[in-house]
Amino acid sequence: MSETDRVRATMRAWAIDGYGGPERMQLRKLPVPEPGPRDVLIRMSGAEVGDWDILVREGEWPMGRPFPLVLGLAGAGTVAAIGGEVAGFAKGDSVYAYSYPLYQNGAWAETMLVPASYVAHAPASLDLTRAGGVAIVGLTAHETLTDILAVQRSDVVLITAAAGGVGHLAVQIATRIGARVVATASRRNHDFVRALGAEAVIDYTAEDIVAAVRTRYPGGVDKVLNGVSGEAANQVVRMLRQGGRMVDLTGSVSEVPSGVCVDREYVVRADGNRLAQVARMIDDERLTVEVQDLIPFECAPDALELVQAKHVRGKIVLEIA
Numbered sequence: 001m002s003e004t005d006r007v008r009a010t011m012r013a014w015a016i017d018g019y020g021g022p023e024r025m026q027l028r029k030l031p032v033p034e035p036g037p038r039d040v041l042i043r044m045s046g047a048e049v050g051d052w053d054i055l056v057r058e059g060e061w062p063m064g065r066p067f068p069l070v071l072g073l074a075g076a077g078t079v080a081a082i083g084g085e086v087a088g089f090a091k092g093d094s095v096y097a098y099s100y101p102l103y104q105n106g107a108w109a110e111t112m113l114v115p116a117s118y119v120a121h122a123p124a125s126l127d128l129t130r131a132g133g134v135a136i137v138g139l140t141a142h143e144t145l146t147d148i149l150a151v152q153r154s155d156v157v158l159i160t161a162a163a164g165g166v167g168h169l170a171v172q173i174a175t176r177i178g179a180r181v182v183a184t185a186s187r188r189n190h191d192f193v194r195a196l197g198a199e200a201v202i203d204y205t206a207e208d209i210v211a212a213v214r215t216r217y218p219g220g221v222d223k224v225l226n227g228v229s230g231e232a233a234n235q236v237v238r239m240l241r242q243g244g245r246m247v248d249l250t251g252s253v254s255e256v257p258s259g260v261c262v263d264r265e266y267v268v269r270a271d272g273n274r275l276a277q278v279a280r281m282i283d284d285e286r287l288t289v290e291v292q293d294l295i296p297f298e299c300a301p302d303a304l305e306l307v308q309a310k311h312v313r314g315k316i317v318l319e320i321a
């Protein structure tokens with residue numbers, strides 16, 4: 001075995017020994033996990049960052065794993081080793097994966113171990129580090145729009161936080177289905193969101209969004225994918241037409257008007273098959289991925305500060321290798 005082929009016995013990883021703030025995060029040397037028969041060990045190039053990583057660090061989204069808990073749930077890299085029963089992947093393949101339920105260590109590490117069912121080949125047209133930012137937002141946008149909301153041609157779909165990670169992919173997926181997309185974003189992101197396919201963009205910082213949507217679509221919209229939290233979500237739900245449906249990604253809606261259906265419990269789960277579909281859409285140029293910043297691996301706490309501020313355009317990705 002050559003030096004480059006050999007899987008090192010230890011890896012650097014961002015881990016916590018207890019729940020809490022950024023002070024809990026430590027860049028540590030930990031053992032590289034051993035693949036079981038159905039597992040894939042990925043040497044990570046890039047890892048996804050989202051505000052959910054703060055929930056994990058603070059213990060508000062329990063992962064059911066012992067400490068030290070390695071943070072990060074998704075990313076992309078190269079297959080370093082595979083279990084004997086794994087088909088469809090080979091050492092050296094470029095892959096990406098989302099690990100939830102979290103299998104072992106997280107993605108903010110030099111290697112991540114996952115079941116093969118969580119893995120897909122990474123989009124070939126995207127730099128592998130940047131591909132690390134796609135899995136969670138890609139799965140979320142794809143599953144909520146195509147399966148849960150079952151968006152149809154000529155539906156009017158409202159997408160909030162449209163310039164963000166989920167939103168910028170959701171605008172494109174809904175537009176490709178043939179839906180009419182109305183989006184919310186601050187003024188500086190309007191050209192960006194329009195270029196992704198939205199027919200109308202509302203500046204939530206300057207307009208009454210309920211009035212703005214009701215003026216354009218007097219009966220209300222057919223479907224909503226909501227990515228904003230807090231009281232704003234209760235405004236968003238009021239824009240649905242009678243019989244309309246919404247997925248509330250933040251679980252913030254507390255007042256559901258009669259005659260509409262709101263899913264507040266959605267949690268995106270690992271799905272290698274769906275990741276393969278998302279990769280195909282990227283390679284066929286049906287989906288473009290915006291990466292605002294690559295943040296060096298050593299600066300993971302800064303990456304979390306950026307997502308916490310809630311004004312990232314597209315994605316923040318941790319650059320591991």
Ligand SMILES: NC(=O)c1ccc[n+]([C@@H]2O[C@H](COP(=O)([O-])OP(=O)(O)OC[C@H]3O[C@@H](n4cnc5c(N)ncnc54)[C@H](OP(=O)(O)O)[C@@H]3O)[C@@H](O)[C@H]2O)c1
Binds near residue numbers: 136187312
């Ligand atoms: N339930 C699940 O399984 C699941 C899965 C994925 C994500 N999520 C949740 O869904 C939410 C969105 O995720 P994300 O990663 O796409 O977020 P994100 O990338 O952090 O969103 C950032 C974007 O939000 C926009 N924004 C901030 N406040 C806004 C407001 N009041 N109205 C409209 N836009 C606003 C910003 O645009 P401007 O700069 O223009 O303001 C920015 O572009 C997060 O809370 C995330 O945790 C849940």
